[in-house]
Amino acid sequence: MRLSNLADYAVVTMTAAARHCGGGRTSAAELAAETGLPVPTVQKVVSKLTAAGLLRSTRGAGGGLQLARPAAAINVADIVEAVEGPIAITSCITSSDCAVEQTCAVKPHWPLINTALRGALADITLPQLARQVAQEHEPA
Numbered sequence: 001m002r003l004s005n006l007a008d009y010a011v012v013t014m015t016a017a018a019r020h021c022g023g024g025r026t027s028a029a030e031l032a033a034e035t036g037l038p039v040p041t042v043q044k045v046v047s048k049l050t051a052a053g054l055l056r057s058t059r060g061a062g063g064g065l066q067l068a069r070p071a072a073a074i075n076v077a078d079i080v081e082a083v084e085g086p087i088a089i090t091s092c093i094t095s096s097d098c099a100v101e102q103t104c105a106v107k108p109h110w111p112l113i114n115t116a117l118r119g120a121l122a123d124i125t126l127p128q129l130a131r132q133v134a135q136e137h138e139p140a
Contacts, residue, residue: 003080009037010045010083011076011129017055018071018130025064045083052082071130077121087118 016034020026032042046065049055056068067074081087090110092098101107 004084006041006045006048007080007083009035009041010049010079012037013042013045014049014054014074014079014126015129017065017067018074018126021067021071025058025062025066027064031065048083049079052078054078054082067126071126074126075122076124076129077118079126080121087114087121089114089117 012035013031016031017026019034028042028046029039031037031046032039035042037045046055046057050057050065050068053068054074055065057063057065077087092101092104092107092110098104098107
């Protein structure tokens with residue numbers, strides 16, 4: 001299983017945004033500079049994260065981007081789902097678009113596996129990611 005580049009960029013962008021979570025606001029351009037991602041890519045990711053209710057965008061003087069809820073209430077599953085939609089390890093989790101669905105002995109087990117995968121991603125919070133990134137970038 002591999003996340004799309006956009007999901008990866010969303011996690012990177014949210015981790016950078018979390019470093020501004022003391023009530024401070026930031027911009028897509030600042031997040032792009034901090035992460036090394038292209039501004040148009042960050043703008044696209046920010047749009048999806050805002051639509052999903054993970055970021056709040058305020059216009060005008062003193063405006064900018066900020067987390068829409070406390071960082072501890074945001075996890076990797078939330079971020080991935082904001083960009084990718086519901087986490088589904090196989091297509092039969094969300095649809096019945098499978099040629100062997102009638103004879104598949106594994107299909108009853110995919111929801112259990114999918115729930116475990118989503119749970120593992122949900123167990124990783126935004127503050128945990130931000131701390132890990134900060135520790136990796138501390139001078140030795």
